Amino acid sequence: MTARLAAHGLCRRFGPTHAVEDVGLVVDPGQVHALVGLNGAGKTTLMRLLLGMLRPDHGGISIGGVALGGLPAERWARVGHLIETPFAYPELSVRANLTMAAQLRLVDRHQIPATVDQAISELELGAYAHVLSRRLSQGNRQRLGLAAALQHHPELIVLDEPSSSLDPAGVILLREAILRRRDAGAGILVSSHHLDEVARIADRITVMNHGRLIGTLDPRTPDLERAFFHAVHADDEGRR
Numbered sequence: 182m183t184a185r186l187a188a189h190g191l192c193r194r195f196g197p198t199h200a201v202e203d204v205g206l207v208v209d210p211g212q213v214h215a216l217v218g219l220n221g222a223g224k225t226t227l228m229r230l231l232l233g234m235l236r237p238d239h240g241g242i243s244i245g246g247v248a249l250g251g252l253p254a255e256r257w258a259r260v261g262h263l264i265e266t267p268f269a270y271p272e273l274s275v276r277a278n279l280t281m282a283a284q285l286r287l288v289d290r291h292q293i294p295a296t297v298d299q300a301i302s303e304l305e306l307g308a309y310a311h312v313l314s315r316r317l318s319q320g321n322r323q324r325l326g327l328a329a330a331l332q333h334h335p336e337l338i339v340l341d342e343p344s345s346s347l348d349p350a351g352v353i354l355l356r357e358a359i360l361r362r363r364d365a366g367a368g369i370l371v372s373s374h375h376l377d378e379v380a381r382i383a384d385r386i387t388v389m390n391h392g393r394l395i396g397t398l399d400p401r402t403p404d405l406e407r408a409f410f411h412a413v414h415a416d417d418e419g420r421r
């Protein structure tokens with residue numbers, strides 16, 4: 182059973198704003214698919230649609246060939262995601278938050294302590310394991326959110342700007358965690374404004390502009406930033 186994510190014809194408006202317009206997208210197992218675009222391009226809205234957090238006005242989404250609405254709880258448990266601000270119970274420690282996240286993802290209860298230990302080690306949160314999440318710095322809260330999203334080794338991972346607020350060491354830990362899961366067969370959709378980091382991890386880069394997918398970039402392109410702006414400006418010109 183693979184967790185191929187496929188969306189077709191997705192549209193979502195907020196009043197007069199076409200946040201997502203006729204989007205078709207695939208995330209294959211064993212692939213890091215990066216989504217890049219300027220502020221307000223529609224990346225977060227698209228990810229929220231793909232995860233069933235928002236309803237599309239039109240279009241459909243499936244995971245492993247099953248429409249989102251019919252996906253059983255145990256398949257949802259094999260999805261990991263972090264969208265915008267990481268959620269954590271403020272009065273619980275890092276370890277307690279991760280334990281709860283593992284329970285919610287239906288990790289076998291005998292495996293939970295080892296799963297949490299591994300996540301704490303992978304994101305280098307050992308010094309904060311017993312710290313209440315409300316006392317964490319922004320970057321460490323992001324590490325906690327990533328650990329919760331990744332610790333159960335999901336087969337499909339959706340991360341919205343996961344490197345935001347991470348220090349350079351955290352960016353490297355995140356990169357390694359993503360690539361490990363890709364090599365293990367997970368499909369990963371990640372949005373980012375950091376094109377140099379995208380170039381390091383992505384197998385495929387899709388550019389979004391004004392709610393539409395406007396093309397792809399080759400991660401091996403020497404000047405990715407230039408190619409990105411070229412695609413965006415050409416699309417903007419085409420709209421005039």
Ligand code: ATP
Binds near residue numbers: 199218219220221227
């Ligand atoms: P950023 O890179 O700044 O995070 P983004 O690409 O994630 O941006 P979205 O947050 O998806 O972009 O926003 C796309 C458009 O939809 C924007 O014009 C935004 O103002 C609008 N939008 C998003 N959510 C809402 C909402 N809940 N109500 C009204 N408009 C919204």
